[in-house]
Amino acid sequence: MFSGGYLGRLLRINLTTRQYSIETIPDEKLRLFLGARGLGAEWYAREVSPQVKPLDPENKMAFFVGPMTGTPLVSTTKFELTTKGLETGRYLCSNSSGNFGPRLREAGFDGLILEGVSKCWTALVIEKEDVKFLDDDGWQGLEPMEARARLLGQLPDRKPKWATMSIGPAAENRVAFSSIFVDDGRAFGRGGGGAVLASKKVKAMAVWGDVPVPLADAAMCKEIAKNANIDLKTSRAKHRELGTAQLVEPINALGCMPTRNFQTSWELPEKVQGVYGQTLHDQYHVRNYACYRCSVACGQMGEVKEGPFAGAKARPEFESIGLLGPSCGINDMGAVIAANELCDQLGMDTITAGNLVAMTMELFERGLVSAQDNDGLEVRFGDGQALLEMLRFIAQRRGLGAIIADGARGIIQARPEWGKYILQSKFMTFAAYDPRGFHGMGLAYATSVRGACHNVGGYTVSEELMGKKYDRYAVEGKGQLVKTLQDNRAYIDSLGLCTVVRGAYKFSTAPTPETMLAITGYNFAPELMTIGERISNLERQIMVREGITRQDDALPPRMSEAVTNGPAEGHFISNQMLDVMLDEYYAVRGWDAQGHPRPETLEKLGLAEIPALV
Ligand code: SF4
Incomplete structure (x- = not known):
């Protein structure tokens, strides 16, 4: 049925037995479900029962690519995680950019399934059809980028480079909204996939292959890629210049910006312009960041050059800015960059983290909690230092962080009276739109x-x-x-x-x-x-x-x-x-x-x- 685009092969790794097998994906399934998210849903329906809980050994994780992933066309970077997620306790689909999906294809696979639990902390290395486990107690406690560096340090140099995934301390501490980081800059951010991977005792993964994805018409693909690049130069010029942060100003101006935990949806421009996309660009921008084969390069790497957060570096997207910024009453891009960087180091989703710190700030504002309940820490709207400290408390499960780390689902169970201050549906918190x-x-x-x-x-x-x-x-x-x-x-x-x-x-x-x-x-x-x-x-x-x-x-x-x-x-x-x-x-x-x-x-x-x- 297909003369390109698919490899039709799936790598299944049992972490308990350390056996692995290669399975065929039938063409008809590819036609009906296309790839990535579609294949993940079809797989989940068959293999993850409703009774299984997110951290049970019986829970499984699938990473599927799509037919465009890893092809020579522009921005063909995405792949999909499917599992039962810890944040909602239910079906989770989450996609990420990065080189892992393309490299998995070059290793010969359209999908990777992890099942069972490793007997000890390990890192998985997939090199074409060979799978190795790097067992080591030293994996524990590392930040995602430390784990990546440690893993790469144990692997031979390769061309193209190894692609990686890794998790941080928040995942090890079962934070319900811990993420899985892909390479050095992208993530399966939402839903708590990090904690599920940690429950399997897998700290990091690397994949390598060098076989190009087969194409039905390589010359036509080249032509389409050329035209797409020409189109994107103009159609996505603003995206390249300001990234998704360009949305902060108009979304506030339209009255849709979460402000102080969604207590309202608008702020005076002078009280929010400190986190505008233009501010990021003019005062903090150091370089653009591009995903795999992307000419848009919309990531805006910012660095704080002075003040209390000097030295912090991150690429804040609109959602992170909205929820770590105005929703926490913060009008300082330096604080947002520092909070974003800290979330990355701890391995947590910035969206849910921002939402739940904003909730904590409102609980303080209303006198429903005090510093006594929070290991001595007061967390007030507008206080950037307190925002950072509260993020650490969550990852360490310290003070109120012990409850907040369980996400909306856990908080509502433990403290139902706080539920009305959490902006969520089906236990996942809102994005940065009111x-x-x-x-x-x-x-x-x-x-x-x-x-x-x-x-x-x-x-x-x-x-x-x-x-x-x-x-x-x-x-x-x-x-x-x-x-x-x-x-x-x-x-x-x-x-x-x-x-x-x-x-x-x-x-x-x-x-x-x-x-x-x-x-x-x-x-x-x-x-x-x-x-x-x-x-x-x-x-x-x-x-x-x-x-x-x-x-x-x-x-x-x-x-x-x-x-x-x-x-x-x-x-x-x-x-x-x-x-x-x-x-x-x-x-x-x-x-x-x-x-x-x-x-x-x-x-x-x-x-x-x-x-x-x-
Ligand atoms: S750099 Fe931006 S536009 Fe390009 S693939 Fe990544 S997220 Fe998409």
């Missing part, structure tokens, strides 16, 4: 399969805030909008391509055929949106199997409170408004009133055949 300023984002958070997520849930920013077609405060029409965006994103996440560049390949809701034809020799274009819909329904059915109902497609109580200032003043999303959006969304999805996919919907999408789901 949906009271654009209600489709509320529906996206509520229905996102992995919990509140602006990407998986549907990135409505362009349509609701930047475009003219939608009234951002309307609830009608948002069900169809969110469904379409979710399905579009599901197929993009399955290609192995960075979403930032998808326009250059015309991977819209009406994709054109040339790119996938050149890579695989198969005309995927007419099927891509259906593949996205298939993946969305498969993931929903997995969540239904794990106990999700309509009640879980919810927003936290703060969303029912009117915004108190700024352009979105007076706006809110009541439960009734969410119900209107959910009714429309379920109807266009072909789900029943409880949000369960109807049998005929599963049948239509070819999902009725997956026995574990029915």
Whole structure:
């Protein structure tokens, strides 16, 4: 069926027995689920039972690439982690850039599965079809980049270079939102994959191979790559100049910026411009950072040159800035860079970490906790030093950090009265957008399969805030909008391509055929949106199997409170408004009133055949 793009091989490693095997992925499965996120969901449905808990030895982890991953086209860097995540306790899909996905392909595989638990701390080394374990007590306690350096120090030089993954102390301490770092700068940030890898006693992994991914039409791929580069030079020029940090100013100006733990959604410009993208660019920028074969190079490496945070270096993205910045009452890019760097060193997700420190600050502000409860540390809005110290407390499970390290799910269990101060859906915390300023984002958070997520849930920013077609405060029409965006994103996440560049390949809701034809020799274009819909329904059915109902497609109580200032003043999303959006969304999805996919919907999408789901 395919004359390129796929290797059709999967490497399965049993960490308990240290045996490994190579399996074949049938063409028909590749056609139905495309790759990366789609293959991960299909695998999870068959191999991870609803009863398994995230840190159980029976939990497994899969890393799948897409047909574009590692091809000579621009930004073909993405691969997908699928597992039961510690943050939500349910299905987790998470994607990352970096060289690991491309190098896994060059080693000869479209996927890697880890199962069981190693008898001691180890690092995995995959060199083509050879798998080695580097056992060593010295792995424990290292930061992700220290573990990477230590691992690379034990490996021979290779061309191309080894690609790595590694975890930090937060993962070892089972922080529910600990991440897995890829190479020296990207991560599976959300959902707690780091703690799952730590539960398997794998501190780091390296992969190497040098066999190029086969292409159906190499000359056409070269031509498409050339044209994409020309397109991106202009279409993504601002991204190159300011990165995602460019969003801070407009999102605040539109009244959608989480401010002091979402107590409001807007701040006076002079109280937020210290964390604008332009400020990062003018005062802190030292160089751009590019993922694998990416000409956009949107990463903005910043360095603090003076003041209390001098010497700190990080590449803060918009989400990290929003949640470690304004949501914590911080108007100092130096503090944000230092907090971002610390999260990277500890190995924690900046989004959830920022949210939960902001929650802690609000608990202090309301007098619900005191320094006595927190090992002597006061954590107040606007205090950058306290922000950093609280991040350390979380990773070390010290003071209130002992509770906060368990994420929204653990906090709500231990201290239900704090639940209303956590901005979350299905136990994953909000991204840096306040949906009271654009209600489709509320529906996206509520229905996102992995919990509140602006990407998986549907990135409505362009349509609701930047475009003219939608009234951002309307609830009608948002069900169809969110469904379409979710399905579009599901197929993009399955290609192995960075979403930032998808326009250059015309991977819209009406994709054109040339790119996938050149890579695989198969005309995927007419099927891509259906593949996205298939993946969305498969993931929903997995969540239904794990106990999700309509009640879980919810927003936290703060969303029912009117915004108190700024352009979105007076706006809110009541439960009734969410119900209107959910009714429309379920109807266009072909789900029943409880949000369960109807049998005929599963049948239509070819999902009725997956026995574990029915
Ligand atoms: S656009 Fe940015 S995030 Fe995407 S591949 Fe390029 S550098 Fe990485």
